[in-house]
Amino acid sequence: MKYCKKCIMPDTRPETVFDKAGVCDACRSSERKHKEIDWEEREAQLREILDRYRSDGLWYDCIIPVSGGKNSCFQAYTMKYRFGMNPLCVNAVPCEMTDIGNKNLIFLRELGFDLIQVGVNRKAFREMVRIGFFKLGDSCWPEHIGIFTIPVKMAVQFKVPLLIWGENSQFEYGGPAAARDKNTLDKNWLLEYQMYGYRISDLVHEGFDLNDLKMFQYPSDEELTRVGVTGLFLGHYIKWDNKEQAERMKSLGFNVNPDGPVECAYFDYENLDCKWIGGLHDYMKYLKYGYSRATDQLSMEVRAGRMTREQAVDLVAKYEGKIPWKYIPDFLRYLDITEKEFFGNLDRFTNKKLFLCDENGNLVKDKDGNVIKKYQDYSVEAKVC
Numbered sequence: 001m002k003y004c005k006k007c008i009m010p011d012t013r014p015e016t017v018f019d020k021a022g023v024c025d026a027c028r029s030s031e032r033k034h035k036e037i038d039w040e041e042r043e044a045q046l047r048e049i050l051d052r053y054r055s056d057g058l059w060y061d062c063i064i065p066v067s068g069g070k071n072s073c074f075q076a077y078t079m080k081y082r083f084g085m086n087p088l089c090v091n092a093v094p095c096e097m098t099d100i101g102n103k104n105l106i107f108l109r110e111l112g113f114d115l116i117q118v119g120v121n122r123k124a125f126r127e128m129v130r131i132g133f134f135k136l137g138d139s140c141w142p143e144h145i146g147i148f149t150i151p152v153k154m155a156v157q158f159k160v161p162l163l164i165w166g167e168n169s170q171f172e173y174g175g176p177a178a179a180r181d182k183n184t185l186d187k188n189w190l191l192e193y194q195m196y197g198y199r200i201s202d203l204v205h206e207g208f209d210l211n212d213l214k215m216f217q218y219p220s221d222e223e224l225t226r227v228g229v230t231g232l233f234l235g236h237y238i239k240w241d242n243k244e245q246a247e248r249m250k251s252l253g254f255n256v257n258p259d260g261p262v263e264c265a266y267f268d269y270e271n272l273d274c275k276w277i278g279g280l281h282d283y284m285k286y287l288k289y290g291y292s293r294a295t296d297q298l299s300m301e302v303r304a305g306r307m308t309r310e311q312a313v314d315l316v317a318k319y320e321g322k323i324p325w326k327y328i329p330d331f332l333r334y335l336d337i338t339e340k341e342f343f344g345n346l347d348r349f350t351n352k353k354l355f356l357c358d359e360n361g362n363l364v365k366d367k368d369g370n371v372i373k374k375y376q377d378y379s380v381e382a383k384v385c
Ligand SMILES: [Zn+2]
Pocket: 004, 005, 006, 007, 008, 009, 023, 024, 025, 026, 027, 299
C-alpha cells in the first residue's frame, strides 16, 4: 500500500491510477481544474445546453436528484437562481433517513423547490441491504442504485429530459481517464461504478419478486430515447468545491450535524441523510481498502490548497478507522441480526493484507475492538505483500 505523494489517498482505492511520480489521478485532475480548464468557456457551454432545454415556465425543465445533502441543495439552488431554470427535485429515500436529512429536504423546499420523494417498499429494500451487507460488503448498496435510477425514472414519467447530477466522481476523487472527462451520466456509468457486477434481474435468483423492484429497474432504451433523457454532471461545467458549496448552503440555512462530523468523516456537513451511509458504509470501505471518507475529504482540502499534506496526515487517524457505534444498534434491529453476526461479517470483509493479524491469521484488535492498520507511515512507500 502506498500513498499519493501530494494528497493522502492510498493506491488501494479502486479505479485510482498513480502516475510514475507517485501522484494520484485525482491530484492531477485537480491541477487541471485549478490551472488548465477554462471555466468561463465551460459555463458558456452549459448555458448553451440549458437554453435548449429551457421551458416556457409552465413545466419543469430539469430534474435534480437530491439526497438532502449540501451538494444536491447547491445543484438545485444553482440551476434555479444562477441559471434561471425550473427544477423539479427528486429524492430517492435512503436506507434509513436521519432527522437532519429530513430537515434538509424541508430546507430545500423552503428555498423554493418542489420535491418528489420516492420511498421504495421497505421489505424489498431491507433484503437488498442484507445482500449488500453480507455479500457485497456495502450496507448501502440499494441506496446507490436508487439514487442513480429513481430520478431517471421520474425524468421519463414527468417527461423532463434533462437531469443535473453533481460532480463527476472519477474526476474529483479518481478513476480511469475515459471516465474522468465524461460530462454525462448514463446507464453504463451506473453499471460500471455502482452495481458490483450485479444486475437487478439477477435478484430473482435470490428469491426476489421483480414486481417489488420496479423502482430499481433502469428505464428501457426505448423510454429514454422517447423522452430524450440526458444526464449532465454539473461539476464538468462549473468549478466544483465541496467546502465552498457547503458554506454557501449553510449561510442559507442548511443544517449540519449537531454532534460534529459523522463517524469516519472529517467534515460535519457530509453524509448526513442516511443512518448507515455515514458511519457503517464508510467503515466497511475502510476495512476493504484501508481508507475512509476522512481520507477523501482531507485529500480534497490538500488539493484545494487549504491544508498541507502534513496536516492531513496528522488529522486522518483521528477521524477514521473506529467502529461507528452510533447507529449499529439500529442496524442490528433493522436486519434482525446479532452483534456477533454483524462483527463476524465485518471481519470477513476486512482485507487482512492491510491490517495486523496474529500468527494464526486472526485479526489483532485494540482494547476498543478496532482493527489496526499496518501502513500508517505516509512518508514511505510500503508494499503490500
Ligand atoms: Zn493525490
